[in-house]
Amino acid sequence: MVSIYAEKILRINLKTKKISTEPPRRDWLALYLGGRGLGIRYVYEEVPPGADALGPENKVVIATGPLTGTIAPLSGRFTVVSKSPKTGTINDNYVGGSFGPELKYAGYDAVIIEGASESPVYVYISDGNVEIRDASHLWGMRVREAMEELRKEHGSNARTMVIGPAGERLSLISSVHVDEYFVAARGGIGAVFGSKKLKGVVVKAEERKIEIPNPGRFRETITRLMKESVLTEANLWAKTDGTPIIVDLSNNVGALPHLNFREGYYEYAKFINTDVVKQKFHSRFACHSCPLACKRKIKTRRGVIKAPEYETIGMMGSNLGFKDMDDLAYAAEVADNLGLDTISLGNL
Ligand code: SF4
Structure with missing residues (x-):
């Protein structure tokens, strides 16, 4: 069966350095249309209620939806979810740009980042290759500088997500920046990255393509929706x-x-x-x-x-x-x- 989902969740443990993939829960995909529900459900199920939001028990879920990466209008947005160190509740941020689609093109519906590294790292994701890389040369850098450095290392078409010095210092009003001008800003999400010594995530797909089950009908529907509901x-x-x-x-x-x-x-x-x-x-x-x-x-x-x-x-x-x-x-x-x-x- 051809699915509009990538059918794969990437799980990365920054403490053990274990990287694994698993299928998404099909009942959750049916229950929650989109990355928001999926991301929130993973955090709800996997982060214990009393967990310190700045401790290793907290997790970051970066989630896309079924239409992410397609030609559907406004479908480029994606979700970054974790427990908030600011509110103590589940914190969901919505971000634009092209990072979400790139993650889907690289073959993943969502990434779950857990544990905490002892030294600064960033995660590099490309088709079939995921690495936890040293980020000591990026630690301390401001957002634009860190993004530029990562693009130098991985090419100008790599999609980047980074924190700045505020997140590294666990500021409760720190944000995560995506593709230069897009921001997951709320709830101290930057501090959650900082507490894991996670400077950022880079994703680069070899081919920017998603297989659509019935492409002709999909295109027709999108054209109609564009006229009737978007423009x-x-x-x-x-x-x-x-x-x-x-x-x-x-x-x-x-x-x-x-x-x-x-x-x-x-x-x-x-x-x-x-x-x-x-x-x-x-x-x-x-x-x-x-x-x-x-x-x-x-x-x-x-x-x-x-x-x-x-x-x-x-x-x-x-x-x-x-x-x-x-x-x-x-x-x-x-x-x-x-x-x-x-x-x-x-x-x-
Ligand atoms: S460009 Fe503006 S309107 Fe379009 S998806 Fe992004 S935030 Fe929404």
Whole structure:
């Protein structure tokens, strides 16, 4: 039977260095459509309730869904799940880019990382070859530098996931960065990586292809869905503006954070809203197979920088009183590069 799943879960123990594969639980695949349910269920079943989130009993599950890697629109996103050191509960992060599809192309529906290494390591995954490699030369590096180094080692088409110094130092507001500009930001997931001495994961597939059971019918369905449910007028804001469009909407109803939520209206919002992003527009980019391409880079006094998303504009921008988009974008870039969650950082 041809399946849209890779039918393989990769399990990596950083303490014993054991690497193994197993079939995914079919009943769970049927029960949970997508990486979110699968990742959460694995963490729920395998991490004991009293486990220290920064201890070796915690696990990181990187999970994809059945459509990951196909031409289905918006299907490039994937999940990173673990127990959160910040909340003590299960923490699920959703990330874009192309890392998830690459993992599927390399032959895995999900990766479960368990145990903790004694020295810094990163995991390298390619078709049929998985290695736990020394990362002492990467430890201490900021996000962009570490990604660049990994791409030098594995080629510019390798997909990378790394933590910065914040995760290494177990900051509870540290994040995990993917493919340059995509972030698993919440719940201190960077610290979970850091506690395992895991600098990151690299994945590189030989062939970027997924076998679809009935390709003709699949393509027809996708074309129809694209027209009826994705490229609709209601969704066009993502294409024309991206999430910065929410700044004015929130401000107009008194819900834009300002001064740690003491106020919901920010008089200088016009300096950090979607109109400013449009004036400074440099280019757009997208997650795998997304026709909306909601991400933007902007031209600033300090060069071309990723435009902050609404959440960053709200929590670091209006909340902290930024009145200049260039300064805000740069501050967010510095935080990203250290591996800090910009939402939590603005809310300290
Ligand atoms: S580019 Fe934007 S709209 Fe498209 S999948 Fe990524 S986050 Fe979603």
